[in-house]
Amino acid sequence: MNKRKIEETFFKGLMHAATIVIVGSLFLILWTVVSKGFHAFNWDMVSKVPEGGFYIGKGGGILNAIIGSVYITVGSALLGLVISIPVVLYLNVYSKKGSRFASATRLAFDVLFGIPSIVYGAFGFTIMVFFGLKTSLLAGIITVTLLIIPILVRAMDEVVRVIPFELSDAAYSLGATRWETAKVLLRQSVPGIITALLLSFGRAIGDAACVLFTAGYTDNIPTSLHQPTATLPLAIFFQLSSPIPEVQERAYAAALILTVIVLIISIAAKYFSKKFSKNKI
Amino acid sequence: MINLAPHISVKNLNVYIGDAHILKNISIDIPDKKVTSFIGPSGCGKTTLLKTFNRLLDRQNDVRIEGQVLVDGEDLYGKDTEVTHIRKKMGLLSQRPFPLPMSIYDNIAYGPRIHGIKNKKKLNELVEHHLRSTALWDEVKDRLHSPATRLSIGQQQRLCLARGLAVEPEIILGDEPTSALDPVSTQRIEELFLQLKDKYTLVLVTHILRQARRVSDYIAFIYMGEIIEFGLTEELLLNPKEQLTKDYIKGFIS
Amino acid sequence: MNIRIVKDKAVKNIFLLLTVSSVLLVVLIFIGLYYKSVPILHSTSLSHLLFSSEWKPSKAQFGFAAFIAGTLWVTLIAIVIALPLSLLCAIYLSQYAPRRLTRFLNPLIDLLSGIPPVVYGVWGVLVVVPFIQEHVAPHFVEYSSGYSVLAGGVVLAIMIFPLIINILGEVFANVPKELSEASLSIGATQWQTIKYVLLKKSRPGIVAAVVLAISRAFGETIAVLMVCGNIPESPHSVFDSCYPLPALIANNYGEMMSVPLYDSALMFAALILFVIIFLFNAGSRIILNRLERRMN
Structure with a gap:
């Protein structure tokens, strides 16, 4: 065996090792969360709000945080869609292919995508102060919407962009206006939109830094947009920092709940994007 | 037959x-x-x-x-x-020339080096020889160390041929x-x-x-x-x- | 005029307005954070803010040096761990691994990016911190709580694996396969081809991926906050606790309105993060876009 072969074998070995470490870390994390969380899990966790003495280890659950997270996630995803679908259509239908405006806009969304949630949180906070809002469900939804708009725009743009030219040409040649053509493209990309939506769900439900500033925390399930709300990530975060073991245990169970939700969302997103690529024209 | x-x-x-x-x-x-x-x-x-x-x-x-x-x-x-x-x-010439991302000289020397020739003088000789045999030498001898991608596409294809010849196929x-x-x-x-x-x-x-x-x-x-x-x-x-x-x-x- | 045409025009303008205003968000964030930072910038010089490590909010002493050092340390450790591993993994997946294996592994790597930061934090507290405290640190220092730069770096490294691997995968895919074939047909081994051709051709893309990863690591908040100890001093070794900027912001939002200038100081911290991350992101995206365009 010569030197070249030895070098190649050596680096191939390193590559195997690196890949095993990376994939292994995923399983290690999942295993830790499941084994620790399963032990601490009980049905009260998902069916009850905190009762008196919850934070010193007495009864109750984190239904308030689960519902709060769902409200924030669904609310911001809907609001995000209302803003991002027009953006994507504008980029792909109304602006010319390869236009400077379109590429600058795409770059801006790439950059916004990279801005960390703590900055969005801090910015959301300055807006709240500016408009005199209190920490509330509404403020949380608005801030998380800012966070997920870039995710939605990028994911949908990727899908709409690869719809063959011929489809829009066909619509135009029937005398359709751009708006009518846009609607055709939109129908064509429904599975892509669902995938984007699920991606943004995953990000929104797991994010803590944004809601820390803006949504507040409470033991009750909010009944209006102006009430503060608990969220799952913060429920985990606060309970883990408690010195009482029973409360820490609940953090593990809450982490399990959040992980399961996120995994389901991820797998659903994979399923939809696969399904879509099969129907691609 | x-x-x-x-x-x-x-x-x-x-x-x-x-x-x-x-x-x-x-x-x-x-x-x-x-x-x-x-x-x-x-x-x-x-x-x-x-x-x-x-x-x-x-x-x-x-x-x-x-x-x-x-x-x-x-x-x-x-x-x-x-x-x-x-x-x-076997030397390969593809449809479009694909010079490697390095200088003209290094493109030719790449193969011999990979196969263990380290001697500077020997490499210089090889590079010159193969550039001459593909009639490139006179065109590039003054800029051997500039990137190969700056050559015209026809020159690039001859360079790719020379690169292939340099491993004595x-x-x-x-x-x-x-x-x-x-x-x-x-x-x-x-x-x-x-x-x-x-x-x-x-x-x-x-x-x-x-x-x-x-x-x-x-x-x-x-x-x-x-x-x-x-x-x-x-x-x-x-x-x-x-x-x-x-x-x-x-x-x-x- | 035809009502369809009118509708088309109206829709166009509404869409344009939404597009422009969402892009303007970048500018708005800057203005918003800057506006809130003005008071602290008036009371303290910029160089003092950045280079002093005197942090006594109640005495209106705001020096960010320790926090900046903490951010840099954690980021550095994360990149040092994540880059070689991700690079090797991305090379393996794109050059060696059989298709069936990549089809199995890619979704798993994507899952890694889907796990919420707070769950990474929990895992860090349960596994990484005790491991460092009991098994790693004793070999090097007298005592470490485990809540350390290293713990933050390890957790962050795992969080940025998928980012680096995905971008490198795209960068490698953009290298024309004829280039590798040219090298192989000369008799180079696969590894020699990777070393001299693929990696060389991908260098700008690798740089861009690293820069993106750095900016991601800079801004990560909750996961790092949970494992790095949060002591406002510059760390002297990777086993010391540290206090990165995002953690500072997140930990003190509650009391920032009760101490004069405190809120302004924290918003200034957010502004620093924003500016650095904006520049890094814009730079690397421009490089990546250029690479992609050149290949097509």
């Missing part, structure tokens, strides 16, 4: 990509130190056949290869065959090597091929009939993954035995 000692000998070769049967039971002996051209309509499998010779084909996904390709009697697809030393025996494979070039550059490459055939076995894929006629000694006509006819250039072009070959030469099939 062909009595010369074969350099590459293909036996019952079948290639599948996914479910498609791309090459069907190919058997052909490529003669030593001659120019052999594969002609045929696009998509007929001629490039695929060429790529089985240096085993670049099996880098692709979903490829299944059955049969034998013998180079100097050694089976390319044998279990213990070491690919790199067989690839070293025995065979040169050309996959429509002039298709991206202007007529003048094409002519220079063709001239080089004619000079090279004293020392090397050349296998070309081309869709230009007249080019095949100008440069090759033998022609194989491939259609729908099969070799329809194989013979001396003049014979095949002037007196084709098969109806399909006749139709292709007359331009009925393309």
Whole structure:
């Protein structure tokens, strides 16, 4: 065996090792969360709000945080869609292919995508102060919407962009206006939109830094947009920092709940994007 | 039909990509130190056949290869065959020149260095020699260390040829090597091929009939993954035995 | 005029307005954070803010040096761990691994990017911190709580694996395969081809991926906050605790309105993060876009 072969074998070995470490870390994390969380899990966790003495280890659950997270996630995803679908259509239908405006806009969304949630949180906070809002469900939804708009725009743009030219040409040649053509493209990309939506769900439900500033925390399930709300990530975060073991245990169970939700969302997103690529024209 | 000692000998070769049967039971002996051209309509499998010779084909996904390709009697697809030393025996010219991301000098020196030549003087000699043999030396001798991508596309293709020659191959494979070039550059490459055939076995894929006629000694006509006819250039072009070959030469099939 | 045409025009203008205003968000964030930072910038010089490590909010002493050092340390450790591993993994997946294996592994790597930061934090507290405290640190230092630069770096490294691997995968896919074939046909081994051709051709893309990863690591908040100890001093070794900027912001939002200038100081911290991350992101995206365009 010569030197070249030895070098190649050596680096191939390193590559195997690196890949095993990376994939292994995923399983290690999942295993830790499941084994620790399963032990601490009980049905009260998902069916009850905190009762008196919850934070010193007495009864109750984190239904308030689960519902709060769902409200924030669904609310911001809907609001995000209302803003991002027009953006994507504008980029792909109304602006010319390869236009400077379109590429600058795409770059801006790439950059916004990279801005960390703590900055969005801090910015959301300055807006709240500016408009005199209190920490509330509404403020949380608005801030998380800012966070997920870039995710939605990028994911949908990727899908709409690869719809063959011929489809829009066909619509135009029937005398359709751009708006009518846009609607055709939109129908064509429904599975892509669902995938984007699920991606943004995953990000929104797991994010803590944004809601820390803006949504507040409470033991009750909010009944209006102006009430503060608990969220799952913060429920985990606060309970883990408690010195009482029973409360820490609940953090593990809450982490399990959040992980399961996120995994389901991820797998659903994979399923939809696969399904879509099969129907691609 | 062909009595010369074969350099590459293909036996019952079948290639599948996914479910498609791309090459069907190919058997052909490529003669030593001659120019052999594969002609045929696009998509007929001629490039695929060429790529089985240096085993670049099996880098692709979903490829299944059955049969034998013998180079100097050694089976390319044998279990213990070491690919790199067989690839070293063959220079490759692709459709478009692809200079490596380094200087002109390093492009030529890349191969010798990989194969263990470290001596500066020896490398300098090799670089000069091969640049001269591809008639590039006078054009680039003052800028050997500038990036190869700054050369014109015709120069780049000659550089790629020189790069291939620098590892002292025995065979040169050309996959429509002039298709991206202007007529003048094409002519220079063709001239080089004619000079090279004293020392090397050349296998070309081309869709230009007249080019095949100008440069090759033998022609194989491939259609729908099969070799329809194989013979001396003049014979095949002037007196084709098969109806399909006749139709292709007359331009009925393309 | 035809009502369809009118509708088309109206829709166009609404869409344009939404597009422009969402792009303007970048500018708005800057203005918003800057506006809130003005008070602290008036009371303290910029160089003092950045280079002093005097941090006594109640005495109106705001020096960010320790926090900046903490951010840099954690980021550095994360990149040092993540880059070689991700690079090797990306090379393996794109050059060596059989298709069936990549089809299995890619979704798993994507899952890694889907796990919420707070869950990474929990895992860090449960596994990484005790491991460092009991098994790693004793070999090097007298005592470490485990809540350390290293713990933050390890957790962050795992969080940025998918980012680097995905971008490198795209960068490698953009290198024309004929280039590798040219090298292979000369008789180079696969590894030599990777070393001299693929990696060389991908260098700008690799740089861009690293820069993106750095900016991601800079801004990560909750996961790092949970494992790095949060002591406002510059760390002297990787086993010391540290206090990165995002953690500072997140930990003190509650009391920032009750201490004068505190809120302004924290918003200034957010502004620093924003500016650095903006520049890094814009730079690397421009490089990546250029690469992609050149290849097509």
